[in-house]
Amino acid sequence: MKTIGIVAPLDSSRHWRLFDTLGEALNVRFEERKFEDNAGIDAWFFPEVNAQNLHFIANSIRPCYVVTSSNQPVPRSNSLEIKFSRHPSLSPVLRGRQIQANEAIELKVLPKWLPNVTALATKGEAPIWAMQEVSGYSHHYVSWPVPQLNNGESPSQYFQQGQFIRLVPLLHFLHSLTEDQRWEPPPLQACFMFDDPNLHWPSYGFIDFSVMLHHAQKHQYHVSFATIPLDAWFVHRHTASLFKQNRNHLSLLIHGNNHTAQELARSCSAEERNQILRQVLGRIAMMEHRSGLEISRVMVPPHGAYSEDFIGATAELGFEAACVSGGSLRKYNSQAKWLHTLGMKPVDIIAGLPVFPRFRLDQSCHNNILAAALFNQPIIPVGHHHDIAHGLRLLAEMSKFINSIGSLQWADMKQISRSRFARMIDGNILRVKMFTKRIEILVPEEIKQVWVERSWLKKSGFETLACCNSGGISEWKPQHPEEPIAVEPGQRIEIISNPIRPPLIDAKSVTKLHLWPYLRRFLTETRDRTTPALRRFLL
Numbered sequence: 001m002k003t004i005g006i007v008a009p010l011d012s013s014r015h016w017r018l019f020d021t022l023g024e025a026l027n028v029r030f031e032e033r034k035f036e037d038n039a040g041i042d043a044w045f046f047p048e049v050n051a052q053n054l055h056f057i058a059n060s061i062r063p064c065y066v067v068t069s070s071n072q073p074v075p076r077s078n079s080l081e082i083k084f085s086r087h088p089s090l091s092p093v094l095r096g097r098q099i100q101a102n103e104a105i106e107l108k109v110l111p112k113w114l115p116n117v118t119a120l121a122t123k124g125e126a127p128i129w130a131m132q133e134v135s136g137y138s139h140h141y142v143s144w145p146v147p148q149l150n151n152g153e154s155p156s157q158y159f160q161q162g163q164f165i166r167l168v169p170l171l172h173f174l175h176s177l178t179e180d181q182r183w184e185p186p187p188l189q190a191c192f193m194f195d196d197p198n199l200h201w202p203s204y205g206f207i208d209f210s211v212m213l214h215h216a217q218k219h220q221y222h223v224s225f226a227t228i229p230l231d232a233w234f235v236h237r238h239t240a241s242l243f244k245q246n247r248n249h250l251s252l253l254i255h256g257n258n259h260t261a262q263e264l265a266r267s268c269s270a271e272e273r274n275q276i277l278r279q280v281l282g283r284i285a286m287m288e289h290r291s292g293l294e295i296s297r298v299m300v301p302p303h304g305a306y307s308e309d310f311i312g313a314t315a316e317l318g319f320e321a322a323c324v325s326g327g328s329l330r331k332y333n334s335q336a337k338w339l340h341t342l343g344m345k346p347v348d349i350i351a352g353l354p355v356f357p358r359f360r361l362d363q364s365c366h367n368n369i370l371a372a373a374l375f376n377q378p379i380i381p382v383g384h385h386h387d388i389a390h391g392l393r394l395l396a397e398m399s400k401f402i403n404s405i406g407s408l409q410w411a412d413m414k415q416i417s418r419s420r421f422a423r424m425i426d427g428n429i430l431r432v433k434m435f436t437k438r439i440e441i442l443v444p445e446e447i448k449q450v451w452v453e454r455s456w457l458k459k460s461g462f463e464t465l466a467c468c469n470s471g472g473i474s475e476w477k478p479q480h481p482e483e484p485i486a487v488e489p490g491q492r493i494e495i496i497s498n499p500i501r502p503p504l505i506d507a508k509s510v511t512k513l514h515l516w517p518y519l520r521r522f523l524t525e526t527r528d529r530t531t532p533a534l535r536r537f538l539l
Contacts, residue, residue, distance in 0.1 A: 002042040002177050004065075005033035007056070010047060014148030017340075021155055025344035026174050038062065043177055047145065051113040057132075057139050064139040065173045067146070068111055079124045080104050082165055087120055089131065089138065091172065092406050093373040101367065102162030108143045117141060121165070129169045138176070142169045152334070156326060156343030159371035160359075171374070183422045183433065186346060188408045190379035191416060192223040192395060193323070193358060195255055195300065196528065197385065198231035199239045199291075205385030205528040209242055209250065215392045216249040221399040222410035226255035226300040229280045230521050232287035240291040251412035252295045253323070254284060256302040258517035259524075265305035265332045273313040281317065296320070296414040298356075304328025308336055312351030318500040320438055321347075321354040321417040323380060329355070346376045346435045347420050349456040352498070354417060354436040358382045363394065366401060373405055378416045385528060389535065418494070429484070437497040440470050442490075449484035454497055463498040470494045 009032060010016055019030040033041060035056055046066040049057070057064045080100045084090060109126035110117070119127035120140075132139045147158055147166055158167045197204035216223055243250045256263055257280045264276075284295050299306075299314055299322040306324050314322060326343045329350075333339065338350055347354045359368040361381035372379045379402055388394060402408065411419070420435040428448045432441065435455055443450070452465060466476040467485050470492040476499050479485055487493060 002028045003040055004028060004030050004043045004045050004174075004177075005035075005038065005041040005062075006030055006045045006047065007033065007035050008047050012148050014150060015047075015146065017149040017151070017153075018146060018155060021149060021340045021344075022170075022174065025155075025341045026178055028174060028178060035060075043173075051111070054113075054115070058134060060137065060139070061135070063137050063173070063177065065170060066139060066141045068114065068141055068143055078105055081123070082128070083122050085118070085120050085122075087118060087131070089176075090120060091374060093370055094168070097370070099164055099367055099370070101164040103164070103166060106144075107165070110141055110143045114141055120169070128165075140169055140173050146170060149340070152330075152339050154326070154340055154342045154344060156371075156375070159343075159367065160327075164367045164371065168374070180424075183424045185376050185422050186420050186435065188373060188376075188379075188405065189411050189416050189419065190221070190402050190408060191411060191413060192221055192361065192399075193226060193253075193300070193380055193382040194223065194387075195226045195302075195382065195384055196228065196259070196524075197225045198227050198525070199235045199243070199252075199293075200231065200525075201236050201529075202239050202242075206389045206532050207385045209239055212392065212395075213242060213246050213249055215395065217246075219396050219399045220403060220410065221395065222249055222251065222412060223395075224251040224253055224296070224412050227252050227295070228255045228257075228259045228302075228521065229283035229287075230258045230517060231525075232283040235287060235291040235293070240293055243293055247294075247412070248410075251414075252293060253298045253300060253413045254280060254295065254319075255300045256280075257283075259302045259521060260517050261303070262305040262332075264299075264301040264310040265307040270309075270313065273310055274317070277310075277313055277317050277319075294414075296412055296417075298323055298413040298417060300324065301328070305332055308333050308351050311353050311355070315352035316500065319353065320414065321356060321436060323356045323358050323413065325359060325382075326357050343377075344375065345455075349437070352437075354420070356380060356413075356416070361387060361394070361398065363397075365398065369398070369402055369405075378420075386531065389532075430487075432495070434495070434497065438494065440492065440494050442492050443487045445489045447487060447489055450487050450493075450495075451484050452479075452481070452495060465495070465497055466499045467493050467495045 023029050041062055043063045044060060046064060048069045049066050050069050057066060080102060081098055082101060082104050083098050084094045084096065086096045104123055107123060107128050109123060109128055110130055117130035117132045119130050121129035128143050130141045155167055197207055202209055212223060257276055288295055297320045299319050301324055304324050329342060330339060342348055343357055347356055356378055358380040359365060361383035365381055369379050381398060417436050418438055418440040421439045422433040424431045425444065428446055430444060430447045430450045432450055433453045433455055457463065465479040465481050467479055468474045468476045
């Protein structure tokens, strides 16, 4: 664990809340230290520095992060635009990009008395973030103080609602200290998502599946539809065939059960939660059997309503993951202990279930896309059929922007969930650091053994481990967590932590029949399907 010395006391306990949270999320430690006391220190943080005490940094034999101050007026501008340089030290996600952020108006530029610095980010051609290289060490200067966190807030919230830049330099600085270059991170992946559509017909509202397929092929993206298990009673044969033949571009995942209000967040007994989720699995299994489709065992809670109790029950029944926005998780779990680090990792494991963040698909989601890429999270913009009422131009523009980030894979949610791991080749050993509880690995050439680490397990934690050949009918083989898995080059294997045998379920007998969910779904589907015709009539 790296230790960062803070030179000078912090003004507020809310500053310490930020540093404690960053420390927990990034495996670093912050300590108040005098500059002369550098024993065990890996880097320095200066909450404030002026021209008179720059000699501290100039003589430092540790990297420094510095917030500048000046008694002289420092110019501001009303520009919302921030430009990042093409300096090789910057993440490829940011290099050479221009962004807009509302907070940019309040940011001062760096003072002119800083010597020999290279601008990493500018506003109105003036630097707001710069780097200075001295004796092989990189010192970073910014013109604004670090944010103060309120109780329950997470640093990831500073990448939402017009915010982006305030924490980027500090995170960049900490990552440069903590990232082990020998580990290859998970691939950068993306998936568009639309809530509610079923496959009863070749279209749903403004979504024509065939037209969207051709558009996805042309613009190189994948789109996954969160379908409601209540709708599983029928699948249009031609539409099912379209999905089966084009899995690289079209896929399905699970959207609640009946799609009623807060059905996955209401207070109920463990038995009731189990019954609801068992019915989900039964309906989805029935749909797969009748249609030949494969549906990712990834849950999207309707309206984002998802309580920690339901998240845990979802994990216990063998779902692979869930996908929900950070704002929704906060709304329905306001007292949860895990909120302060939410969104800071490649994936959050909550109550035993991997949970991926998603965000609103619209013309202003560029910064959300970049933030997901910076946190090494899958990029998942989500919308509804009415978001493309004027055509697919929005998907063309956003897919172009996402594809411009660099080496990126478009994938369905099952593929995304099973590829969330870092890896490192050590001779004929492949070391794997799991970020989700089930992963799939293509064994590289010359590899004979796989060693597994699980990022969410504490020193005192324990979960069983098992593996099997991917895509076959082989059974899971238990593995000792502290022993390697024997493999062959070119073999494709799956590794699972805490394997759960899916229950045998009869979808019709799990819960009592209630008329309201069927009536409500009939009305909402009728509304969605008739909206395009009504729109054409009114225009």
